[in-house]
Amino acid sequence: MSEEFRPALPQAQDDHPETPLERIRGHLRSSLGLFLKGSYDFVGVSRHRIPSLPFMAKRDLYNVRDPDLIREILVKRYREFPKGALMERMMRKLSGYSIFVSNGEAWERHRRIVDQAFDNAGVRNVFTLMRGASDASIARLLAQADTGEPVAIDAEMTHFAGDVIFRTIFSEPMSSEDSKRIFAAFEEFQAIAFAQGMIGLVGVPIHWLWSNRRARKMAKEIRAVLNGPLQRRLKAVRQGREVPSDDILSVLMTAEDPVTRTKFEGDELLDQIAMLFLAGHETSAAGIAWALYCLANRPDVQADMRAEARAVLGERVPEFSDMKRLEKTRDVFREVLRLYPPIAYLSRDTMTKETLGDQEVPCGSPVVVPIWLMHRHTKYWQNPNDFQPERFTLPETKEAQRCAYMPFSMGARVCVGASFALQEATLVLAEIMRRFELRPVPGHEPQPVSRLTVRSENGVRVYVNSAA
Numbered sequence: 001m002s003e004e005f006r007p008a009l010p011q012a013q014d015d016h017p018e019t020p021l022e023r024i025r026g027h028l029r030s031s032l033g034l035f036l037k038g039s040y041d042f043v044g045v046s047r048h049r050i051p052s053l054p055f056m057a058k059r060d061l062y063n064v065r066d067p068d069l070i071r072e073i074l075v076k077r078y079r080e081f082p083k084g085a086l087m088e089r090m091m092r093k094l095s096g097y098s099i100f101v102s103n104g105e106a107w108e109r110h111r112r113i114v115d116q117a118f119d120n121a122g123v124r125n126v127f128t129l130m131r132g133a134s135d136a137s138i139a140r141l142l143a144q145a146d147t148g149e150p151v152a153i154d155a156e157m158t159h160f161a162g163d164v165i166f167r168t169i170f171s172e173p174m175s176s177e178d179s180k181r182i183f184a185a186f187e188e189f190q191a192i193a194f195a196q197g198m199i200g201l202v203g204v205p206i207h208w209l210w211s212n213r214r215a216r217k218m219a220k221e222i223r224a225v226l227n228g229p230l231q232r233r234l235k236a237v238r239q240g241r242e243v244p245s246d247d248i249l250s251v252l253m254t255a256e257d258p259v260t261r262t263k264f265e266g267d268e269l270l271d272q273i274a275m276l277f278l279a280g281h282e283t284s285a286a287g288i289a290w291a292l293y294c295l296a297n298r299p300d301v302q303a304d305m306r307a308e309a310r311a312v313l314g315e316r317v318p319e320f321s322d323m324k325r326l327e328k329t330r331d332v333f334r335e336v337l338r339l340y341p342p343i344a345y346l347s348r349d350t351m352t353k354e355t356l357g358d359q360e361v362p363c364g365s366p367v368v369v370p371i372w373l374m375h376r377h378t379k380y381w382q383n384p385n386d387f388q389p390e391r392f393t394l395p396e397t398k399e400a401q402r403c404a405y406m407p408f409s410m411g412a413r414v415c416v417g418a419s420f421a422l423q424e425a426t427l428v429l430a431e432i433m434r435r436f437e438l439r440p441v442p443g444h445e446p447q448p449v450s451r452l453t454v455r456s457e458n459g460v461r462v463y464v465n466s467a468a
């Protein structure tokens with residue numbers, strides 16, 4: 001095992017900047033400072049003042065680092081800790097009141113319908129479509145390999161994950177023109193949504209912000225790209241033409257909620273598709289890019305994965321049944337999701353006055369589950385900042401996995417696409433490893449920042465060469 005590689009840590013954020021404005025500016029750069037405050041060995045609930053301008057009301061957020069309380073919030077009493085209104089306001093322009101942000105009966109209905117598209121059979125059905133996106137990504141990498149130039153692997157993985165979700169929803173690849181349009185618009189939308197979220201937390205009503213016009217324009221652009229194939233499909237159905245029957249769109253259009261006997265229709269269908277597109281590509285892209293950064297720095301782990309991919313797949317096309325045999329590959333991805341959880345924290349609001357641990361929490365307060373901190377908690381993990389994929393095979397890590405590992409959250413609102421994400425990551429990582437060898441770019445250390453997802457502020461670049 002290589003001893004020299006230390007996975008990049010976020011730059012320390014100054015806890016005592018001169019002015020409230022400076023503190024706010026720091027949080028606009030990355031929320032890792034605000035939401036992940038506190039030591040990595042504390043078990044309990046800590047209270048933190050939300051930075052605010054002098055004339056704004058003072059509010060606190062509550063950071064929960066106790067596995068039993070986390071379970072209570074996410075699993076046992078999830079209805080009493082709904083998602084906050086701020087997130088919903090940020091996302092409304094792009095995806096209406098859809099599954100990621102909704103609460104109560106509306107969410108229960110959304111989830112019952114969306115679950116039908118993502119059950120196990122659904123994930124198997126879309127495997128061929130995923131493989132199409134993986135083949136396209138390998139072809140793009142082949143064109144960039146052995147050139148002596150670093151490859152922007154984070155941008156490539158964003159393209160890959162966007163293509164996967166587009167193909168698995170619509171049964172068609174994303175055209176290169178659409179992919180350029182949608183990624184540019186998404187990048188801008190996310191930057192605005194994150195900044196608005198941070199500003200909104202401080203207490204500024206976000207509907208006052210000038211950036212709303214720009215966010216609306218970007219959301220319109222994204223929806224237009226997704227609406228094209230949706231309208232084509234609806235027209236084909238109206239005309240009685242044959243349409244794909246096993247992609248995500250076909251299930252979303254036909255699945256009926258068993259309780260209310262309703263379906264997704266009209267704008268609501270486009271809202272849910274836009275949400276799935278966002279939730280389904282940004283997180284996976286972030287995770288896979290971090291995995292490739294870690295692998296570039298660990299040739300020994302690459303060699304193990306290459307041997308596994310070649311033993312399981314040989315020279316042939318991967319099949320759905322191969323995925324569960326790529327165990328090392330899957331453990332590498334699980335370890336990367338521990339070190340760089342794409343969603344660094346979960347945020348909920350209290351609906352009444354609550355007592356959490358030794359804290360009295362007023363009604364309407366933000367309660368944060370800091371996934372990042374739990375994944376590096378020294379009470380549960382040995383050498384928490386090291387990249388050690390083999391830890392997932394050790395019996396002594398079982399307890400940590402049970403109480404301090406939650407990259408996909410837990411409980412009723414657990415990620416709907418968890419199996420889907422593990423499958424696409426396993427597939428593309430095995431495909432990359434069986435063909436290529438990655439090397440780090442000297443002097444380039446990615447800088448983790450958490451905006452909507454945990455990304456590198458300065459990109460992720462690696463050398464890609466053909467493997468022997």
Ligand code: HEM
Binds near residue numbers: 101165283337
């Ligand atoms: C490595 C990749 C992924 C990670 C780490 C991840 C993580 C998460 C987390 C932590 C949540 C809970 C958020 C919260 O409660 O505030 C979540 C929810 C969700 N995820 Fe994922 N996700 C990933 C990939 C995907 C994919 C591929 C899809 C769809 C294709 C997806 C769709 C969703 C949806 C719809 C929700 C909302 C579920 C609900 O509220 O009922 N995710 N994800």
